Amino acid sequence: MRWTNVPREIPRPPLLARASRIRRLCGFFLVAIVSTLLLSAAPPEKHLSVYSVAANYSLPLVQHDGRDYVGLLELLEPLGRVTAKTDGSKWRLRYNNVEGEFQSGKTRVRIHDRDADLGGKFVLDNKRGLVPLGSLSSLLPRFLGGPVTLHEAPGRLFIGNVGTHFTASLAGDNPPRLILHFTAPVNPIIATDQGVLRMTFSREPLVSPASPTLTFGSKVISSATFTENNGSAVLTVNASVPIIASFGNEGKTIVVTPTSNPAQSTTPTSPGTAETPTAQTPAPAAPPPVPLPARRRYFAIVDASHGGDDYGETLSAALLEKDVTVALAHSLRQELESRGISTLVLRDSDANLSVDDRAVYTNADHAAIYIALHATSSGRGVRVYTALLPFGEDDRGPFRSWTTAQHASLPLSQTTATAIAGELQKRQVPVRALSAALRPLNNVTGPAIAVEVSPQSSDLAQLTAPDYQQLVTGAVATAIAAAKDQLGSAP
C-alpha cells in the first residue's frame, strides 16, 4: 500500500465553520484597532511659529533628507510683497526690492548680488521653494534688512524685537500668590493637574527669562519652568496643592493661586494616578479684569533697574548692570523678608519694563517704600539717592503732577536715605546721600530711594560677590526695618 501526501478536503461540521468565520472577523477588527492606535500615536505635525510686528502665524515644516524644511514664499508672504518664478531647476524669489536666485539641489544661493550658503540643499518641490529651517537665521536678514532670532529646535522665529517678556514674583504667605506680569497681553491655553499648572503660549512671542527655571522659596508654589516645543512656549508652575490661574490688567497679568477647595481643580484626577491625562481648559477670550489693589499688599517694592534692551552700564565685557541689579534685588528681598517685611521684586527676569510702568505699579500698590537698585563701576562704595524734582508742575486739586508726584513724600524719602547711609557707615562702607534726577523716583507718590552700588576696590567682581551684596543689602534692610513704623504710617 502506498501512502500519498495529497491533501484531502475534509468536510467540517457547520458549527466549526461558523466559529472560524467569527475568529477571522475578530482578527480583522483587532488589526483595524491596532492600526488606528498606531496612527493616533504618530508624532504631531511639526510647524514653525513666526512672530513679527506685521503678523504672528504658523507654517508646517516638511521633512527632507532627515532635516526640517520650510516654504520660503509662504514664510515671506505675510511680511511684504513677494513673487516667485520657476525656470527649470532655478527658482527666483523677489521680496519687495530684494531678489534671490535659488537652484534645486544647490546649497549656494544668490541674494541681492551676493552669495549665501544655505547649509543644506535647496529643494524645489512642485514649484514650491523649500529651504532648510536652520538657514533662516542667515537668509532672512538679507531679505528683510533686519535681525531675526531663530529658535531652531522648538521651531520659533522672532522677526525684529517682538519678544514678550515676563516677570514672576511670589506675594503673600497664606495663601501665596504667584504674580506673572507680561509686557504684552497674553491668552495661553491652560491645563491643570494635581499641583501642576501648564500654560501653553502658541500665538504669543513669549521668550525665556534669564533662567528657564524660577524658584520661589515657597513650599506651596515652589517653582516655574519655561520650555519651548513645536512652535509653542510652555510655562509650567509646580505646587504642592491644586492651583488655578486668573487674568488681570487686560491680559498682562496672570495670578496663580492655590484653590480653596481641591474640587475646584479643573481635572477630576484621583490622587496618585500620574498617567491621568490633563484636561485642556482654554482661557477665556476676554479675561475678567482683576480690580487694582485698593490697599497696600507689599510693604517694600524692590526694583532691579534696567532690563531687556536697556543694559544699563556695561560694567565689563561679561557683566551688565541689568544683571547685577537683579542679583542685588534678590539679596535685598531676602534680607527684608527675613526682617518680616513683605517685599515684591518688580523685575525678576530680563524683561523690558518702562520707568512709567515701574512707577504705576508702585503707586497702585501703595507700597510704604520703593527702592531702585543700580550698579556702577565708577566711584567706591554706595550712593543713596532721593529725587531731584524737576521744575514744578503744580498739583491740580486731588490730581498730582506726574513729574513731581514725589513732592509730598520727599522729606520721608530723605530721612530714610539718611538712615540707610548711617547704617552703611556703621558697617564701614563708604556712602553718600545725594539728590538725583533719576526716574522714576520723582513719579512715585510714596517714599522712594535709589541705591547705587559700586565696588569698594577696583575689582569689579566684588559687585557680584554674595558677601558684598549681602553687606550692602543687609544695611539697607536694617535701616528700613528700623523706620518701619514711620514708613508704614505714611499715607
Add this chain to the structure above:
Amino acid sequence: MIPRHLMIAMAILLAAALSLSLYAWHVRKSVTTTPTAVIDTRPLAPPVTGPTERVILFVAHDEDGTLRGLSAQIPMPSGRQQRSEELLRALLSIYLDRSSTHVLGSGADIRSVYLVDPGSAVIDVNSAFADTHRSGVLVEQLTVASMIHTVTANTPGIQKVKILVDGKERETLAGHADLSSYYDVSAVNQLAVQLQPGQ
C-alpha cells in the same frame, strides 16, 4: 627682420615699464604701512575775540564725586546767549582733555544755548556728547550739574534749564540722568552744595 633701433627702443620701454611697476608697488606698500593720523572729530568753532573776563567754572571730579569751582580767564562776548555758550565750551575744553578729572567722549560739543525769557535756558548738546557719555547715576549727574551750575552761576535770572540732544528731547543722558523735564535751578544749586568736597 626688425630694425635694430626698434628693438633697442622696445627694450628701453620694457625696462621703463618694469621699473615703474616696481616703484608703484613700493609706494603702495609704504602707504599701507604709514599710520594714519588720528582724526580730531571735534567741531571747529570760530575763535572768540574781545576782552577776557574772570568766570567760575564748576568742574566735576570723578575720583571723589565732587563739583569744584575753578576760576578761569576766558574771552567773553557781550550777548548773554553767546556768553553762556562760551562758558560751556570752556568747561567742555577741560572735559575733553584726556587728563581731565571727568572725561567726556571725543567729539562732544555744545551746539547752542538758548535763553528764553522769562528765566528759561535750553542747552543743546550734539549727539556725540550723549552717545559717548559714560553710564552711571553719579557720573551723569555730575555732568548735568556741572553744566547747569556753571551757566546759572554766571548768568543771573535763569530758573529752569532744559537739555536737548541734537535739537531733540531725549529720555536720559546715558541711561540714568533724566533729560525729559526742565531742571529746577534752585534744586540743582542744592545738589551742587551736596556735591562740594567735604559734604
